Amino acid sequence: MPSQQILPITYHPPPQKSLLKEAQDDPTTRLLLCSNFEDEESNTPVYPPLPTTSAAAPPPLLSSYTTTSAAAPSNHQQRRRRTASDSSLSSHSDEGSRHTLAVDVEHAAVDVEHAAAETFLVTRLSLKLLKYLGVGYRWIKRFLALGCYSFLLMPGFIQVGYYYFFSRQVRRGIVYGDQPRNRLDLYLPKNSDGPKPVIAFVTGGAWIIGYKAWGSLLGQQLSERDIIVACIDYRNFPQGTISDMVKDASQGISFVCNHIADYGGDPNRVYLMGQSAGAHIGACTLIDQAIKEAGEGESSSWSVSQIKAYFGLSGGYNLLNLVDHFHHRGLYRSIFLGIMEGEQSLQRFSPELMIQDPNVRNAASLLPPIILFHGTADYSIPSDASNNFAETLQRLGVTARLILYEGKTHTDLFLQDPMRGGRDNMFEDLVAIIHEGDSEALAKDAVAPPRRRLVPECMLKLAHRVSPF
Numbered sequence: 001m002p003s004q005q006i007l008p009i010t011y012h013p014p015p016q017k018s019l020l021k022e023a024q025d026d027p028t029t030r031l032l033l034c035s036n037f038e039d040e041e042s043n044t045p046v047y048p049p050l051p052t053t054s055a056a057a058p059p060p061l062l063s064s065y066t067t068t069s070a071a072a073p074s075n076h077q078q079r080r081r082r083t084a085s086d087s088s089l090s091s092h093s094d095e096g097s098r099h100t101l102a103v104d105v106e107h108a109a110v111d112v113e114h115a116a117a118e119t120f121l122v123t124r125l126s127l128k129l130l131k132y133l134g135v136g137y138r139w140i141k142r143f144l145a146l147g148c149y150s151f152l153l154m155p156g157f158i159q160v161g162y163y164y165f166f167s168r169q170v171r172r173g174i175v176y177g178d179q180p181r182n183r184l185d186l187y188l189p190k191n192s193d194g195p196k197p198v199i200a201f202v203t204g205g206a207w208i209i210g211y212k213a214w215g216s217l218l219g220q221q222l223s224e225r226d227i228i229v230a231c232i233d234y235r236n237f238p239q240g241t242i243s244d245m246v247k248d249a250s251q252g253i254s255f256v257c258n259h260i261a262d263y264g265g266d267p268n269r270v271y272l273m274g275q276s277a278g279a280h281i282g283a284c285t286l287i288d289q290a291i292k293e294a295g296e297g298e299s300s301s302w303s304v305s306q307i308k309a310y311f312g313l314s315g316g317y318n319l320l321n322l323v324d325h326f327h328h329r330g331l332y333r334s335i336f337l338g339i340m341e342g343e344q345s346l347q348r349f350s351p352e353l354m355i356q357d358p359n360v361r362n363a364a365s366l367l368p369p370i371i372l373f374h375g376t377a378d379y380s381i382p383s384d385a386s387n388n389f390a391e392t393l394q395r396l397g398v399t400a401r402l403i404l405y406e407g408k409t410h411t412d413l414f415l416q417d418p419m420r421g422g423r424d425n426m427f428e429d430l431v432a433i434i435h436e437g438d439s440e441a442l443a444k445d446a447v448a449p450p451r452r453r454l455v456p457e458c459m460l461k462l463a464h465r466v467s468p469f
Helices: 019-025 035-042 060-065 075-133 137-152 154-166 212-223 242-263 277-294 323-329 333-339 358-366 384-395 412-420 425-434 439-446 457-466
Strands: 170-175 183-187 196-202 228-232 265-275 307-313 370-375 400-405
Touching (some): 228 242, 242 277, 277 307, 370 425, 412 425
Parallel strands (some): 196 228, 307 370
Antiparallel strands (some): 170 183, 183 228
């Protein structure tokens, strides 16, 4: 394992007036979500009921085939009546087809309306975010780099997007709570012979641009190895702050633990995983739940004991050591403190510090095994963040393991390497841990075909160079 160099951390006190206070004082920055968004996010679509047919007597036209002995109709009359009856049946069939088509069109219109509402919500929040960010040099530079990066990976994004919207193995937008964006996507294996292991995945996005669809590539590839993936969406800043994100993640995990059996998952093999900001949110949620269970034994809809292991990919777990680093990387201190509910809350939402609190140290004994993945060339969140967290956990008696990948950046492990096709070390390590002890699954993994390439190598190398992450 390569030696780690501890980066010097310079800490400067934040300005007295925090972003959160400004947002509260300024009524123009308050999020006022209209009822359309609340209805759309908190309820499943309600489609108009299909008309039911009455059990009344058959239509009079059908009685034209019945005859009485008193007045037998002529052959000519019978032919005319048969013709009229056939025309009537054809008319009923056409009306039924037209009605079915009308219902399908109406359902599609409802879906389009919901998509438009969600797009409008994201756009509105993005514009509000721009107001917070202002137009600074670092922000403009990273925005342009992000545009170039996205363009270079566009061939892969198009293929993943097509799978996300059109694959029958994806169940999109399953509601798990009553707050905005309380939805998750399920990626189901084609093979349905027996219950499957499950990963509840919390996506990254700097606590600002996280979205459940960001886990589509991972969900697709893991489902090909007979692993169900549930990508949990959550409120982002400025729609919510870190406590809202942790609450949403907890509700999403609860839904997975208690309902995944309905989708073919094994409730005894549920894993929790997060990437980047999602790794931080997932770790906060897991440790917060352990603290609750170790304390007064608060009633909860899920338990830490239901999580078989936690996987943290490129995460940050001590915010006091990262606030200055994020500021110099373009996530300004005022914004970050607004997300984290002020400087006084940084320790409260730092998993590495939460678990060391003398009042809750017995919570460490409740934690499942924790496996951390990190690239040594990660400049967004240095690999020291995972190294220090793993050492802290091991010192407290938690089963913790750190796996470093030499020369890999923040996005290499999650995007470029999966899009490269062939063998992916991080992916294979993850699958091997999940399938450990399952000889049949391991045998299938050994003969699994290599993943196909989604993006040409030259474009992947350029993306690696221009990545703003």
